[in-house]
Amino acid sequence: MIDREQVLHVARLARLELSDEEIERMAGELSGILEHVDRISALDLDGVEPTSHVVALENVLRADEPEPSLPRERALEPAPDPADGAFRVPSPQAQ
Amino acid sequence: MTSELLELTVGAALRRIEAGELSADDYFDAYAEAAAGDRLNAYLWRTDVGARAGGGEGLRGVPVAVKDLFCTEGIETTAGSRILEGYRPPYTATAVRKLGEAGARLLGKTNMDEFAMGSSNENSGYGPVLNPWDTDRVPGGSSGGSAAAVAGRLAPWAIGTDTGGSIRQPASLCGIVGLKPTYGAISRYGMVAFASSLDQCGPLTRDVTDAAVLLRAMQGRDPHDSTSVGIEGGVELPTREDLAGLRVGVARDFSHHADGLEPGVAEVFERALGLVGELGGEVEEIELPNAEHGISAYYVIAPAEASANLARYDGVRYGTREDGEAGLDAMYERTRSAGFGAEVKRRIMLGTYALSSGYYDAYYGSAQKVRTRIAEDFDRAFERCDLIITPTSPSVAFELGARTADPLTMYLSDYFTVPMSLAGIPAISIPAGLAEPPTGGPALPVGLQIAAPAFAESKLLDAAHAFERAIGFDARPGGAA
Numbered sequence: 001m002i003d004r005e006q007v008l009h010v011a012r013l014a015r016l017e018l019s020d021e022e023i024e025r026m027a028g029e030l031s032g033i034l035e036h037v038d039r040i041s042a043l044d045l046d047g048v049e050p051t052s053h054v055v056a057l058e059n060v061l062r063a064d065e066p067e068p069s070l071p072r073e074r075a076l077e078p079a080p081d082p083a084d085g086a087f088r089v090p091s092p093q094a095q
Numbered sequence: 096m097t098s099e100l101l102e103l104t105v106g107a108a109l110r111r112i113e114a115g116e117l118s119a120d121d122y123f124d125a126y127a128e129a130a131a132g133d134r135l136n137a138y139l140w141r142t143d144v145g146a147r148a149g150g151g152e153g154l155r156g157v158p159v160a161v162k163d164l165f166c167t168e169g170i171e172t173t174a175g176s177r178i179l180e181g182y183r184p185p186y187t188a189t190a191v192r193k194l195g196e197a198g199a200r201l202l203g204k205t206n207m208d209e210f211a212m213g214s215s216n217e218n219s220g221y222g223p224v225l226n227p228w229d230t231d232r233v234p235g236g237s238s239g240g241s242a243a244a245v246a247g248r249l250a251p252w253a254i255g256t257d258t259g260g261s262i263r264q265p266a267s268l269c270g271i272v273g274l275k276p277t278y279g280a281i282s283r284y285g286m287v288a289f290a291s292s293l294d295q296c297g298p299l300t301r302d303v304t305d306a307a308v309l310l311r312a313m314q315g316r317d318p319h320d321s322t323s324v325g326i327e328g329g330v331e332l333p334t335r336e337d338l339a340g341l342r343v344g345v346a347r348d349f350s351h352h353a354d355g356l357e358p359g360v361a362e363v364f365e366r367a368l369g370l371v372g373e374l375g376g377e378v379e380e381i382e383l384p385n386a387e388h389g390i391s392a393y394y395v396i397a398p399a400e401a402s403a404n405l406a407r408y409d410g411v412r413y414g415t416r417e418d419g420e421a422g423l424d425a426m427y428e429r430t431r432s433a434g435f436g437a438e439v440k441r442r443i444m445l446g447t448y449a450l451s452s453g454y455y456d457a458y459y460g461s462a463q464k465v466r467t468r469i470a471e472d473f474d475r476a477f478e479r480c481d482l483i484i485t486p487t488s489p490s491v492a493f494e495l496g497a498r499t500a501d502p503l504t505m506y507l508s509d510y511f512t513v514p515m516s517l518a519g520i521p522a523i524s525i526p527a528g529l530a531e532p533p534t535g536g537p538a539l540p541v542g543l544q545i546a547a548p549a550f551a552e553s554k555l556l557d558a559a560h561a562f563e564r565a566i567g568f569d570a571r572p573g574g575a576a
Contacts, residue, residue, distance in 0.1 A: 007444070014402060014447040015409070016440055017428040026444055029502055033445060034458075036503055037391045040465050041457065050463030051470060053292050053322070054519030054549075055279040060321035074185040080416035087411050090419030090426050 001031040100125045101248040102571075104301045105157055106308065108251065112155050119156045120147070123200060126158045130203050130249050135225045135234075137244040139163050140171055141203035154198030154312070160250035162241050163204040164211055165191050165296075166285040174287040175207040175237075177220040178414045178434025188285025189320065190254060190296045190313045197312035202250055205240030209436045210405065211261055211289045213237050214508035217499055218438040225495075226269060227572035228539050232492040235265030235508075241299045242269040246572055252300040252309060256286060258293045259393050260487075260512030263524040266299055267487035267542025270526045270570065272559075273299045274306045275512075277549045278519035279324040281310075282317030290400035291322075293393075293516050303525060303559045307332050310552060331553040333560035338376030341558060343368075344480030345378060352387040353510050356489045359530025363541040364486045367527045370565045371484075379480040385468040389514040392469070394506055395449045395462035396517070401439075402446030408434060441502060470518040477548045482558050485511045487524040487542030491532050515546050522546040523559045526568040540570070 007027050011018050018026065076082040081089075100108070100122060111117035127144040140163070150156025161167065164174050166184035173179040191201070208218040216224040216239025224239040226232040227247030234243040238255025242265035245253050255262045257275035266273025274297045281296040288294065298309035307330055315325040345368060350356065371378050410416035410430035417433050419426030435443070449458035476483060489510055498505040515522040523545050529538035543562065547555035 002448070006448075010444050010448045010451065013451060014443050015406075015424075015427045015431055016435075016443065017432040018440070022437075022440070026441065029441060030445060030448065032501075032503055033394060033506070034448075037395055037458065037462075040388050040391045040461050043385075043388065043461075043465065043468075045461055045464040045468075048464040048467050050460060051466040051517075052463060054470065054517075055322055055324060057279075057322060057324070062318060070185055075412075077185060078182050078413040080410060080414070089411055090423050092423040 001034055002027050097125045097128070101129060103251070105251045105305045106302070108157060109155060119150070123156055123158050126202055126249070126251060130244070133249055135227060135230070135243045135247050135249065136222050137205055137224050137240040137247065137249055138203045139173060139206050139221055139240070142201060148200065149195050150200040151198040156198060156200050158202035158251060159194055159199040160202045160205050160241055160244045160253035161191055162207050162238050162253070162255040164207060164256050164287045165254070166287070167191060167201065167204065170204065172204065172287070173220070174211070175209040175219045175221065176434065176436070176439070178408050178430070180415060182413050186285060189282035189317045191285070193313050193315070194254070205238070205244055205253060207240055208237035209439050210287065210401070211237040211256055211258055212401070212438050212442055214260065214264055214505050215493070215498065216240065217495065218436055220436055223495060226492045228270065228492065229537065232494050232539070233268070235268035235488070235492065237261040238299060239265045242266055242271060242273065245269070245299050245301065246271050252298060252305050254296060254309065254313070255299050256294055256296050257516065258290050258397060259516045260509040262297045262299060263512045263522060263542065263544060264488050264508060266524045268492040268540065270540030270568070270572065271299055271301060272303055272306050272523065272525050273297065274310060274523045275515070275521060276310060276314065276552055277326070277521045279322055280326050280521070280550070280552065281313045282315070282320040282323040284317055284319035288404040290397040291404060292400060293397060303333055303523070303556055303563050306523065307556045326550055326552055330556070333556040335557040335561045336564050338371055338374040338558060338561050341376045341482060342379045342480040343371045343376050344381035344476050344483040346381050346383040346386065346476070346483065346485070349383045349386045350485065353489050354507050356486070357491065357530065357533055360486050360489060360491065360541050363528035363530050364543065367543045367562065367566065368484065370562065374561055374565055381476040381480055381483065383472045383476060383514065385465060385472050386514040388465050389469055389517055390506055390510055392462040392465040392517060393509070393513045394445070395458045396466065398442040398446030399449050399459050400446070402443045402450065405439070405443055438502070466517045469514050473518045473520060481547070481554065483546045485544045487511060487544040491530055491539035491541060511544055520546055520549050521552050521555050523555060525559050525563055525566070527566055528568065529570055
């Protein structure tokens with residue numbers, strides 16, 4: 001059901017680099033899982049409202065009052081490469 | 096002395112502490128020592144023996160083990176993933192903070208399936224957890240470390256998280272109590288996100304009363320989680336010893352469609368069902384016609400949400416980073432490919448596929464509609480009954496490696512627990528007896544799942560207490576704890 005090309009396409013979308021072996025395995029496993037999932041395509045779901053969330057809450061607001069947030073140094077502490085008060089990343093232009 | 100202390104429920108220990116018969120520090124140290132000797136790989140981090148930080152009135156400094164999915168300020172939090180190795184969060188999860196304010200002390204962080212994705216704990220980036228009843232078997236997952244620690248007398252109680260069964264199933268396989276509260280009962284702030292519309296924190300304990308105590312301490316609205324609402328009227332400690340006046344629903348069709356329901360599990364379930372009448376309750380046959388499609392809907396919705404939530408692990412703000420000489424995109428891909436395990440990659444792929452252009456309606460859209468149908472099934476059922484009971488897991492604890500080759504078989508472990516997660520309603524697993532595994536060998540614990548309408552936790556705990564008293568489960572694991 002899912003072929004190698006589709007696996008590669010989805011992996012690109014998900015920012016995953018898969019080995020040849022992973023691609024092969026993934027194609028088989030995803031096909032098997034989706035075959036099971038496809039049972040729901042036989043159900044008559046016309047007119048059923050989709051549920052994205054189970055708690056009936058709307059527009060949970062708080063007072064618009066400034067509060068202290070995480071200090072910058074603390075937020076940067078766990079970063080792999082903090083620099084000059086920011087998160088440094090490799091150049092998007094590099095080849 | 097020490098081994099006797101480790102047999103107490105926290106409720107019993109607190110009574111001794113309050114009566115001056117037991118020192119709170121001795122109680123804490125007994126567990127710190129037990130945890131230090133962990134041979135189940137239940138812990139990823141443990142406090143030192145003699146640690147005295149935290150603790151106070153109320154829970155009197157009793158130790159609590161916390162699944163490594165909860166952020167703990169300054170203490171490594173990995174969510175069972177190599178991609179978060181060494182991560183020390185700058186803040187503490189609300190549930191953990193509230194336990195501290197209630198007087199508990201952090202004993203350790205427990206092992207788990209990576210990002211809570213798994214039903215056996217074999218997906219941990221830090222090695223599998225062993226079941227204290229039989230160390231050749233899995234403890235269940237994803238809160239497998241918490242369940243094994245509580246059952247193996249390495250923690251008096253613990254907290255975990257449940258997205259599709261991750262508290263109830265390991266509780267069942269380890270012979271302890273596990274409660275998944277109503278979605279929104281406890282704040283998710285500081286819980287590493289898996290599937291945000293399903294994730295819920297809850298207790299794993301030796302008895303129902305201890306579960307009520309932990310729920311009471313953790314529940315409540317939190318300004319940091321706008322989906323948290325708390326339990327109106329709070330949580331009563333359970334006292335019921337009968338089921339008089341209660342209608343207990345049983346969905347026969349739902350059970351019959353379960354793949355691989357073991358005869359031993361079915362037998363223990365029937366015995367529990369037989370107790371309903373003895374306890375003065377009434378059995379009501381109900382139908383949950385869409386519940387059998389729960390696994391299909393869940394394995395679209397949960398991976399879809401996970402694929403979005405896990406986009407944040409890109410080697411920029413926290414966690415590990417792989418070489419970026421080939422540029423930013425290559426750094427993202429290499430970091431994620433090296434940091435995530437096989438199951439996490441599989442779910443990200445599944446979720447990304449289900450959300451991708453051309454497939455969204457067929458998979459994600461349909462799954463959300465099935466979710467509605469399942470919630471409606473429960474609404475209708477609860478017009479005719481007060482509670483619903485099912486087995487928690489189709490099987491007793493299975494052998495390590497038995498289901499790793501076939502992801503779908505592993506997913507079907509959650510057959511009975513997933514529908515309640517999709518509907519957002521509370522459900523508890525309590526030990527209901529022992530059954531021999533189909534392949535033979537010593538008998539292993541079987542859990543009874545009890546579900547109730549949203550926010551009816553006090554009623555649920557009360558009924559679970561009555562079942563617990565009547566069942567009188569007193570078996571203990573004999574494994575190398």
